[in-house]
Amino acid sequence: MSVRQVREHIKTPTPEISDGVLVKQTLAGDQDAFEILVRRYHVPLFNFICHCLGDYDQACDVSQQVFLQLYVSMPTLRTGEPLKAWLFQVARNRCLDELRRKRAIHFSELEAVNDEEDLSPLAIMPDNQPLPDEIAEHRDLQRSLQQAIASLPPKFRSVVLLRYAGQLSFSEIGHTLNMPEATAKTYFQRARPLLRAALASQRQMSAVS
Amino acid sequence: MKYSIKSLLPGNIASDEDVDLLFDQLEVIEPPPFLVENILASVKRLSAGIAVPSQSRAIDGFITRGDAYEPS
Numbered sequence: 104m105s106v107r108q109v110r111e112h113i114k115t116p117t118p119e120i121s122d123g124v125l126v127k128q129t130l131a132g133d134q135d136a137f138e139i140l141v142r143r144y145h146v147p148l149f150n151f152i153c154h155c156l157g158d159y160d161q162a163c164d165v166s167q168q169v170f171l172q173l174y175v176s177m178p179t180l181r182t183g184e185p186l187k188a189w190l191f192q193v194a195r196n197r198c199l200d201e202l203r204r205k206r207a208i209h210f211s212e213l214e215a216v217n218d219e220e221d222l223s224p225l226a227i228m229p230d231n232q233p234l235p236d237e238i239a240e241h242r243d244l245q246r247s248l249q250q251a252i253a254s255l256p257p258k259f260r261s262v263v264l265l266r267y268a269g270q271l272s273f274s275e276i277g278h279t280l281n282m283p284e285a286t287a288k289t290y291f292q293r294a295r296p297l298l299r300a301a302l303a304s305q306r307q308m309s310a311v312s
Numbered sequence: 313m314k315y316s317i318k319s320l321l322p323g324n325i326a327s328d329e330d331v332d333l334l335f336d337q338l339e340v341i342e343p344p345p346f347l348v349e350n351i352l353a354s355v356k357r358l359s360a361g362i363a364v365p366s367q368s369r370a371i372d373g374f375i376t377r378g379d380a381y382e383p384s
Contacts, residue, residue, distance in 0.1 A: 134356070141351050149343040163347055170351045174358065245339050267335045295331045302334075 122186035130177055141170055144187065148194055151269035154252070155198040165201060169194045188278030191269055195261065195279065251301035259294040262287055 120139065128136035145166060152169075153162035172193055173186075180189070252263055265271045265279060273291070277284040 134352070134359075137355060138348070138352055141348055145343060145348060145351070146340070149347065150341055153341045159341070162341075163344060163350075166343065166347060167351050167354060171354055171358065174355050241339075244337065248335060248338050263335075267338050292328075295328050298331055298335070 126177055126180060126186065129174075137174065140173070140186070144190055145170070147269050147271075148190055151191060151264055152194050152198055154249075154264050154268040155195070156201055161201060165194065165197050168197060185275060185278055187271070188275045191265060191271060191275070191279040192281075195265075247302060247305050250305060251298045254301045255294055255297055259290050259297065262290040263294050263298070266291055 120136075122140065122143075125136040125140050129140070148169060149162055149166045152165050153159060156162055156165065169190060173190060180186075252260060252267075255263060261280060262276055265276045266273075271279065273287045274284045276282075276287040276291075280287065
């Protein structure tokens with residue numbers, strides 16, 4: 104399924120109950136309300152986390168932690184704050200913690216770190232199927248996109264991942280990263296030529312080799 | 313327009329729209345089907361176990377991958 108298909112899928116839910124109402128219902132003891140919140144956000148959140156960490160299993164654990172943190176934080180959540188941005192903010196912080204921890208473990212164990220493996224979720228997804236040309240080409244494209252995103256400076260990378268993998272609006276990205284919406288938009292616009300250059304450079308290198 | 317790996321040749325990705333169209337093809341990585349069930353089971357366990365939730369206890373109590381399907 105492409106991001107566009109998921110976006111369309113997410114945009115056509117059953118009659119929408121607002122996040123705020125669902126939080127209130129959960130606090131009143133309605134577990135179904137919490138389930139709706141989980142089902143509403145778990146796919147884009149999981150995608151964002153998976154792209155950040157490059158580890159499918161760890162993304163499962165972190166996704167679970169994020170929703171548990173939501174559950175325990177509900178009594179103190181500020182009602183005016185958009186829940187989606189709050190969830191992605193928590194997810195991003197947890198990803199950064201995990202990446203720091205991972206790095207520390209690697210250094211302490213003097214393990215060789217393969218950055219490419221760390222940054223490519225596709226490389227670690229189970230894949231026992233034979234690879235016909237079309238599938239191989241699709242995987243090459245995905246790998247190129249991943250590598251282009253990974254080559255961005257961190258402040259641009261977060262904005263780009265929230266936009267493309269998390270499907271957030273610039274307003275939501277601004278809330279998530281504690282920056283004005285206009286800054287999020289500017290970072291994204293500055294990231295585009297860098298992505299373009301990274302892709303071009305990849306193709307030139309593969310043409311040479 | 314659907315982009316292929318061949319369209320990444322230098323000069324083919326000319327505009328911002330090209331970049332957006334290309335990255336719109338970034339694959340959605342499907343979470344495992346048990347993820348939602350695990351989250352809900354953890355929350356159920358949490359809400360049954362503690363009266364005043366605290367974050368550390370909450371995170372300690374989460375169910376790891378696939379536990380919901382393991383026999384008790």
